[in-house]
Amino acid sequence: MTRRLARYRIPVGVLALVALCLVALLLQKMLNFNYNNQTFLIALKTNQDHDHQDHDHQDHFDIQQLTRRAEHLRRTCQSLGLSRLQPITPISSVPILDRKGIFTVCVGPKVGKKWWRILGARAEEKGFANVQSRLPAVISVQHPLSRLAQCYREKFLGGKNISQYAVHPKRGGESWTLRWKSYWLPALISTGKISHGPLISKLIQTHRRHANMTPSHTLMATLITQAYGHMDALLLRTHSDVAFTFEEFLHHVVWTHVLGLHDPNWTSQFTLCQPCDRSYDYVSHLENSEEEVNNLLKVADVKGEFRFVSSVASEKGKKEGVFTDLLLYGDIAKHVMDQIFRLYHLDFVLFDYSTKVI
Structure with a gap:
């Protein structure tokens, strides 16, 4: 009997190859998910950021990237005729931070508000000041899908x-x-x-x-x-x-918008900072916050550099965040995603975030 079984033993090399293939398939499934019979990858960065991804690993982030986004914002607002619109969210609930002569920044909930406050407090502690006559105006934004995922984890405990x-x-x-x-x-x-x-x-x-x-x-x-x-x-x-699933949370987001009850935590960023009625010099993406803010400080003639976390921890956090967001959106029904994309269409368009299907 043993001899008979020996005839059917699979070589170790073949087993190793099969195992490698299974691991590859598992990784592919984690990175991609089927959406509308297409391979849909959530792009957590802008098209331009994707083209300049090599710069993300450099200490000096191209400050022109922030000005290009601001120019894109102005052109898009003009082409779509979005100026002089009544804001949905009251201006009193929009945090406008003027850090004593450094810069002015509009940052909404779930877009690094606490992070910017820490930055301002540290700048004040060190006595930093902007010597320019006009303060740079900054709008801080985040990828709409990442922002929703973050809100779900905080307000709805991530499904707990x-x-x-x-x-x-x-x-x-x-x-x-x-x-x-x-x-x-x-x-x-x-x-x-x-x-x-x-x-x-x-x-x-x-x-x-x-x-x-x-x-x-x-x-x-x-x-x-x-x-x-x-x-x-x-x-x-x-x-x-x-407990609430992520899809239930997304359904709730749509429901509140339909009723006209726009919660600042997840309402469109377009409605928070009036990007088409105010003149912003820079558009900062939360995904590259540390690099971009340090270069904003240089533009404002502020000496010194801020580091909030180690580069290793920062990169690890970014990767884990991307994987977590992908897993959250992996099982969402197509009609729900269609509603979300329609709801946050202006955030994608104005702030140059990608929704491309590859």
Whole structure:
């Protein structure tokens, strides 16, 4: 019997080749996913950045890249006739940072707001100042799909049960109750896990005119309290351990936009900083934040260099972020992705981010 089996033994070399092929197929599956019968790769950088990818590994990032984006922004705004539009999000909720004579930057939620604040604080500590008469104006943006993924990981815990949320003892944060009323309970409604009663529809319609005066997540919490406050205890008992998939989150994003409740955390970046009505000198991509900001400081005649993390940690974080985002979008239905691309079309076009299919 042993001799018979020996005849069918597969050579070690063949086994190694088969194993190598399997590993290659697995890697390919991680990097690509089938979307609409095509191989769709989420491009987390701009077309121009892709053409200049060799520069990403150099200490000196081409400052002209930021000015080219600003010129592209101006040309596109003009060609599409997007000037003098009423902003959807109130200007009071848009963070405009003027760091005492260094530069002026508009940065929305989930676009490195904390990062820019740290930069400004460190600059002030070191006594940096811009000697130019006019401050450079910067708009900081992020790839729309990456921004949504980041928001999902933060506000919806990346798919974990909401019962696991806890306010950090040192960093603080939103209370569990505020998260419940502002994000999770509305998402239960938008996904159909809780019935969308006529009262909430009436309240939203009545208060929609206030959406341009009140931060939308605060308004949503108010509306939810009015519509579901009488049964809040019951809903908490039955849904306090719920978790949301990424597709459910994307559906919720579309739902809030349809209702006219544009939450600053995921509303289009076009609506936050009025890029077509303000004159920006530079457009900074969060994906290259460290290189780009250091060169912005040089342009502003600021001496010194900022390094927030080691280059090794930075590159590792970028790679892990790309893989995580790819996995999140891998199983999203085509019609949902179509809605997302339509919703954030202007962010892709104005800020020169790629959505190409390869």
